[in-house]
Amino acid sequence: MKSIPEKGLSKAEIMKGLSAFRKGDHSLYDGRMFGHAFLVNDEVRRVAEEAFVMYLWENALDPGLFPSLMEMEREVVSMSASHLSGDSEVVGNFTSGGTESVLLAVKTARDRARAKRGVTEPEMVLPVTAHASFHKAAEYFCLKPVFIPVDRETLRADVAAAKKAVNENTALLVASAVAYAPGVVDPVPELAELAQSRDISLHVDGCIGAFVLPYFRELGVEFPDFDFRVPGVTSISMDFHKYGFAPKGASVILHRNREHRQYQIFASSKWTGYTIINPTVQSSRSGGALAATWAVMNYLGQEGYRQVAGDLYEATQEIIRAVDDMEDLYIIGRPETCILSVGSDTVDIFRLTDEMKSRGWHIQAQFRQGKEHKENFHLTVLPPNTGLISQWKKDLAESVEAVKKGPEEPMPAELLNALSGEDLANMDAQKLEGLFKMAGIEGGALPKSMAGINRILNSLPPETADKLFVYFYNVVSA
């Protein structure tokens, strides 16, 4: 066990220690990681860093003390509303990330349905492609999630299914622009019309897509309207720390008007301390991420963002052409921005991502979901990737060949047997630990090849897999 050192270390020792932690980290700049760190270039990075540090210690808890932060928030919200075709009625708040924005959208819809329609057993209708943060919100805020399928060809939410799924308990209908996995825009106008006809809130999750979509439309890409242009859209989330290129801890939740936003705000004067008025989940919050967001938006400007979007578009088209040319792989749906997934009927996706990893590429494997959605891998294309696409294509082709030639990696048979005979939902900790040992996971260290484990997790019912993940995380984390 570690304790706070009796005598403090020197600044030099501290910095050395911090650098040492980094030795296992994936490089931010090598262009071989898709997603995770949204960097444009060093220039933008330095502007963000200076702005972040300038407002690192200010606390947005009490805007009376730091009106600077309220003013900055107002400008960032206003620029966002204008980016998404909102009028001056649109209001919003800066949040710590997409998840917080989504949590707030769900809570707001739930409380509005209760106040306006007397809904006491709230439900949320969402496509299977909606981000997991909605499942989290359903758990946190006690809404029943009602899932609807997506079209098999386009991967867009099925409107007819949505019509069947809504009822007098529906507080919220969810649409994505774009949905994270397939990178497509849901039919927002039809879903919004359905929501509006029943006074149901409609949230558009634009966490990853909303920032770049307007630029992709300028480039000639066609997709349904998704923003405040569409009557019936009541709120939109958009992450700055994704394609807004601000550092982490930056997103926005926008509402059509104050009538909707009122249900987001929490106030309490029922305790012995100062009166709390919180528009967001966080109470005390640093001004750093907000200042960095304000800085990056103003530094890049429309021109800068447009240029980056152009590069991302070109790189994505090159990726799509390369995959289309490969017999063993295919693009899932018709991705509308620079976010896409790739599937295969002939090569094992999990061995493929392992092969790519051994060539230095970090590519995310995504598990099967029901019978309709096979396992696949995901790409969030970013500026550092754009110069390396020809190398990526070459390595991908090589990796496909390696998987096809290489020996079929056996599923850890012992583990498979143990899993098949078990009532996994009711397994105790000791048994779970035994399973992890069989899978080669001990003391929190993952085996070098993930293909075997991934294939097993991929074959389990999601509830069981989740139980294993929770157990695993609980064991390995602090």
Ligand SMILES: *Cc1c(COP(=O)(O)O)cnc(C)c1O
């Ligand atoms: C990333 C993402 C979220 C969640 O955002 P975090 O910033 O990771 O909390 C929600 N929805 C979509 C579509 C996303 O891509």
